Amino acid sequence: MSVMLRHATTDDLDGIMRLERHIFTDDAWPEDAMRSELQSPHTYYLVAVDDLAPDDVLAYAGLLAGRGSGEGDIQTIAVADDRRGTGLGRTLMLALIDEARRRGAGRLFLEGR
DSSP states (O other), X not given: OOEEEEEOOGGGHHHHHHHHHXXXXXXXXXXXXXXXXXXXXXXXXXXXXXXXXXXXXXXXXXXXXXXXXXXXXXXXXXXXXXXXXXXXXXXXXHHHHHHHHHTTXXXXXXXXX
16 A cells, blocks of 8 residues: 545545544534635645545645745645554645745745644
8 A cells, every 4th residue: 555645626525524523623624615625726735545545535735825926824734543653744744835836935824723
């Protein structure tokens, strides 16, 4: 088994929301809000999946950064309990930082919850 990152779509919404509700039990995003995030041209969301089970979302992360806006905001990063400590969260964050740079963000924000 190997983990691969790919661009998230609304087809991943169920898997993302399963993790969201499990990890952020008291302040999970509403499903409609997450759907909007996945559909927005100003966001960039990734999912990590097992190459043998590509519908099983192991982790996800999202960036809000309009092209040319000069700023970006890492919206969320979540990693399944059994995948923590493997470097997956770091890999997702570095991928978001790279995308923020491609979009021209000179400043990037991250607020923890």
